[in-house]
Amino acid sequence: MGITVQNITGNTAMVIWPKMAGCVDSFYSIMYHPNWNSMLSSYSRKSFQKEERVPTSLSSYVVENLTPLTTYIVCVTCQSANPSSDQCRVFNTLEQDPASASNTKKELALGIWLTSSILLLIIAAILLYGCLHLLCRRRQECLQGRNRTSKQDHRKVWTRSAAYDPEELSRQSQLMQDIEEKHPGGIQLATIIGNPSACKEPITAASKSWEQVPATGQCSATN
Template identity: 85%
Template sequence: MGITVQNITGNTAMVIWPKMASCVDSFYSVMYHPNWNTMLSSYSRKNFQKEERVPTSRSSFVVENLTPLTTYIVCVTCQSANPSSDQCRVFNTLERDPASVNNTKKELALGIWLTSSVLLLIIAAILLYGCLHILCRRRRERLQGQNGTCEQDDGKAWTKSAARASEELGRQSQLMQDTEEKHPGGIQLATIIVNPSVCKEPAMPTSKSQERVPATGQHSAMN
């Protein structure tokens, strides 16, 4: 049939075949399998790992995703028929291409970078949430402390005013006691001053009698 394999790399290979008159209104089936075992006695379709369908307008196909340094067998038939030995070719893939290695490394580095970025964003979001939570709690505690301080100040002011009033009352009572001790009639004098109309009439005869007593004494002495 004249099948050829060209442009072999570590991961790809191009398969070329001549057109078949029997496949004008159908398709070509490209079958390939790695590590072909020479013990196989027949080329059955079920023995192939993969199979690709190609339109009849084409006479070539690029096999991809091959394993480097591996022996492959590829067959081309019409309408998925079981191939014969003249419809197959064996080829060996090369070492991995430097470009594919670089692409693999770039893809791996990109995946690691994306994963690290996502993890960092998650950690930053968690830290930001924790900081905001702590700030809100401290602000709430500060407001509660200010309210408690105001209440304590009001209580202290009321206590001071009450203590001051009690001290003033104590001073007044002490002054009254001192006045009673020094002047026993101080209470009567205060009462007289407060209500002079009650004590005015009895006070006058007392003073007149006190004035008359010496006069009587003088008169008896003269006699």
Template identity: 85%
Template sequence: MGITVQNITGNTAMVTWPKMAGCADSFYSVMYHPNWNSMLSTYSRKSFQKEERVPTTRSSFVVENLTPLTTYIVCVTCQSANPSSDQCRVFNTLERDPASASSTKKELALGIWLTSSVLLLIIAAVLLYGCLHLLCRRRHQHLQEQNGTSKQDHRKVLSKSIACTSEELSRQSQLRHDTEKKHPSGIQLATIIENPSACKEPIMPPSKSQEQVPMTGQCSAIN
């Protein structure tokens, strides 16, 4: 049939074939498989690892993603036919292309770098969130402590003020009670001093010796 394999590299190979006048199908089947020595002697479509469909308007196809330093068999048939020995060729791929190897290494390094960058960003975001959350929590606790302290101080001041007022009222009440016991007549005098208008009304003298003394005299003496 005249199938040829050209431009063989470590990963690709170009397969060409003459047009088949008796092929009535709408496409060609390009089948290839690695490690030809392990295949059965009979050619069966199921024995091939990969199969590509090519329109009948074309007479060549580039096989890609091959393994370097590997023996392959490639066959070209019509869609519905099983390949025969004259429709197949065996070829060996070359070593890996240095440029391709360098490109693969660069892609691998770039992938590792991108993955590391993403992980670092995620870790930094998590740490930043944790720090901000902890800072806000401490600040909230500090404000609560300040509010609690101010309330306690206010309560203490209010309690002291109430206690002082109660104590002062108790002292004044006790003092007034003692004064009433010691000087019963002095209450009227204190009332007159505090209320001069009380002199207009007659006040009963506390004893007989003071009955002849007019009350107006007391007021005038006081005035």
């Protein structure tokens, strides 16, 4: 059949074959396998490790991802038929190209760097979320404490006001009673003492010993 293998490297090889008249409306099957041993393996499609299908418009194909310094067998058939010995070729891959090895190391280092960066970003995001959550929680606790203190202050003020008002009223009532006992006819005097603003209006004296001074709007007592 005239299959040839060219441009062999440590990882690739180009397979070239002549066109087959019976594969015009079908496809070509390219099968290859490493460490081929004709004594132990047959030319059955199941014996090959990998198989590629290419359109009939092509007459060459680059096999990739090969292992350096390895013996391979490659076969080309029409459709999915089992190959014969004249449809196969054995070749050996070369040592790995230094440039290819360098590219592989760079790709590996880049992959490790990207993975590490993603992990660090995830860890940083988790830590930031935890700090923000803790800060918000402390702020809420501080606001709740302030609200409680404010409510307690309001309660204290209200309690003092409630306790002060009855005491003041009792004191004024006792004062009025004392004045009434000392001066039975001087009820208006007690009213004036309890509410001094009442002196601004004219008052009719309740006893002969009290007089009104309308000129100044104040009250005075005369014997």
